[in-house]
Amino acid sequence: MPSQLAVDDISVAFGGHRALDSVALNAERGQVTGLIGPNGAGKSTLFDVISGLRKPLSGNVSLNGRDVTRAGPARRARHGLARTFQRLELFGRLSVRDNLRVAAELGPERRHAGHIADEILARLGIEHLADTTADSLSTGMGRLVEVARALAVRPSLILLDEPAAGQDVQETELFAGLLRTLAADGTAVLLVEHDMELVMSVCDTVYVLDLGRIIAAGPPGVIRRDETVLAAYLGKS
């Protein structure tokens, strides 16, 4: 079976600066894949390429074996890709439930949008927030609701950009459980996150990006002890 996401030989340049240099990466169904790296390593740029917001200089992106390199964001979404952003993108004046409902109306089961919204609220254990307006949520809960909203389109691949930023310890624990549940349900999860404890505890595979290149990839136990990875981080902190 092909990988849910296969990225091959992706390069991106901003002026003369190579933000990504021949990057290759895979994300599989049923797994949480981590993408880590120091600030400016190219993580968000790679997410932009995967979601179709930025055209690469070279390389290919495939979703479930289908080459989508030339497809725009909407077509990729129809092929099962969903994404969250570093900044919150919720509709502030709408309730949490309505934020989910509006998203579900863009997905394949739009006629059941209300039902999908309720089901996801229950699955995440946040039914009590259904009628809360999005702009009165804490940042941490706002991030959880962002993920809930991404789930409303029934994605087979979900890209999460720093979802735990601003979460307290309890919210992060809840979140780690959610990521494992998503993977167990068969979703491929690709996670960019600076919280190393979270990354090392939930990921099956971790890729390390530094200055636009993948410098290591493997299970968390191996990455944690990798000399090149330690040098990349220590050199910049």
Ligand SMILES: Nc1ncnc2c1ncn2[C@@H]1O[C@H](COP(=O)(O)OP(=O)(O)OP(=O)(O)O)[C@@H](O)[C@H]1O
């Ligand atoms: N629109 C742009 N124009 C010019 N340079 C850019 C642009 N976007 C990103 N860059 C540069 O590309 C490199 C990669 O940036 P990117 O935001 O992808 O890194 P990142 O790993 O996501 O960083 P962070 O962890 O801080 O979010 C950086 O050197 C950045 O300055």
